[in-house]
Amino acid sequence: MRLRELKALLAPRPVPLRPTARALAGAYNIAALQSAAYRALPRAVFDYVEGGAEDEVSLRGNRAAFAALELVPGICKGVSFVDTSVELLGERLPTPVVLAPTGFTRMVHHEGERAVARGASVSGTPYVLSTMATCSVEAVAAAAPGPKWFQLYLLKDRALCSDLIRRARECGYRQLVLTVDNAAQGARERDVRNGLTIPPALTARTFLDGVRRPRWSYHFLASDPIEFATIRLAEDDPATRMRKLAQGFEGTVTWDDVEWVQEQWGAPILLKGLLASSDVAQAGRLGLSGVVLSNHGGRQLDHAPAPIDMLAEARCAAADGLAILLDSGIRRGSDIVKAVALGADAVLVGRPYLYGLGAAGAAGVARAVEILRSELVRVLTLLGVAAVAELDESYVRQRRAALPVHLPSSGVRCSRTR
Numbered sequence: 001m002r003l004r005e006l007k008a009l010l011a012p013r014p015v016p017l018r019p020t021a022r023a024l025a026g027a028y029n030i031a032a033l034q035s036a037a038y039r040a041l042p043r044a045v046f047d048y049v050e051g052g053a054e055d056e057v058s059l060r061g062n063r064a065a066f067a068a069l070e071l072v073p074g075i076c077k078g079v080s081f082v083d084t085s086v087e088l089l090g091e092r093l094p095t096p097v098v099l100a101p102t103g104f105t106r107m108v109h110h111e112g113e114r115a116v117a118r119g120a121s122v123s124g125t126p127y128v129l130s131t132m133a134t135c136s137v138e139a140v141a142a143a144a145p146g147p148k149w150f151q152l153y154l155l156k157d158r159a160l161c162s163d164l165i166r167r168a169r170e171c172g173y174r175q176l177v178l179t180v181d182n183a184a185q186g187a188r189e190r191d192v193r194n195g196l197t198i199p200p201a202l203t204a205r206t207f208l209d210g211v212r213r214p215r216w217s218y219h220f221l222a223s224d225p226i227e228f229a230t231i232r233l234a235e236d237d238p239a240t241r242m243r244k245l246a247q248g249f250e251g252t253v254t255w256d257d258v259e260w261v262q263e264q265w266g267a268p269i270l271l272k273g274l275l276a277s278s279d280v281a282q283a284g285r286l287g288l289s290g291v292v293l294s295n296h297g298g299r300q301l302d303h304a305p306a307p308i309d310m311l312a313e314a315r316c317a318a319a320d321g322l323a324i325l326l327d328s329g330i331r332r333g334s335d336i337v338k339a340v341a342l343g344a345d346a347v348l349v350g351r352p353y354l355y356g357l358g359a360a361g362a363a364g365v366a367r368a369v370e371i372l373r374s375e376l377v378r379v380l381t382l383l384g385v386a387a388v389a390e391l392d393e394s395y396v397r398q399r400r401a402a403l404p405v406h407l408p409s410s411g412v413r414c415s416r417t418r
């Protein structure tokens, strides 16, 4: 090696000056974005995003279920360009990815859902705004031009609920997603430990943790108090409003309620939070446009199965034309490929874009989406598949029992290699 080359190799690399650019510099996959979010956020906030219900069995199970699936490539197909776009509910999407609804987003970043909408609009990825959003439906609609959907939790006050649906429709939200896996609030024990309840009961440790994240704390203190901005209650202070609203959600949703919501929306809706194929069949009978197979990212019923394991049955039970979306545990382009190959029309991701948001605001959200897109392209190319639409179950198989990693040194070989 020549001296000039050695010097170039040892020269200090320029460090980006802007904090968001610094945070994203090493974010080459979703796990790296997760680490960046861990460094940027107080522990209680990171745990709010990261945590699952009770023993977090479903949370871990979601990832394990994807890891248990293998991808079987085809070779010599001459694939040099792949088309990642898909047709979903009458629209062309750049990839089969939708950003899932997540509440309290201004806790993760002071610009909250507006920043998510801006990050999503870079690629034209649809974003589902939560009923528990901390920016209003109007503010998010105005923040960026991309496609937006609205997620509804049924409210006990039906007049308020009806008004909310009307506002979302008038603001141009294209789909209504009714979440139905909230008969009770999942026990997220990390939040209990951290005092992150409604209203918050922050502990001294949580406070000190905030001090160690001055950037986040500055913005938190300099911004308006966090509240459910979309639902207007003209009374009380933000904390009381938040408590009243938390009590105002209808836990016991029935199929009649689903029909009522569909009538209010005036068009077929999507139902989120189903797993059983009998429920998917009923959704089809009621003329819904689609379902989202979901265990809420492991945050509601612990020990619920991973949605990817329920997909094949759901596909069989689904009426013609019923869109099947799936979420919970998608972290890689290969996970998207597995879900689509097994019959999903698209997937939703929650935590991946929240990591990006926590690390670097709108730019971090855009990075999360771009990471998943570029991984999707690479995996499809390696599989020899030229378009997402060409994927089918022949590309996926269940992993067999683990093969021994270390063969004995005596030269014993397994029969297949002899």
Ligand SMILES: Cc1cc2nc3c(=O)[nH]c(=O)nc-3n(C[C@H](O)[C@H](O)[C@H](O)COP(=O)(O)O)c2cc1C
Pocket: 048, 049, 050, 062, 100, 101, 102, 103, 130, 131, 132, 151, 179, 272, 294, 295, 296, 297, 298, 299, 327, 328, 329, 330, 348, 349, 350, 351, 352, 354
């Ligand atoms: C912090 C957080 C808040 C969430 N809030 C909502 C919500 O308000 N409404 C909803 O339907 N789902 C909510 N979810 C569930 C997501 O929509 C989605 O089902 C889940 O995040 C998918 O799993 P993943 O995070 O592994 O991608 C939330 C998830 C997280 C992580």
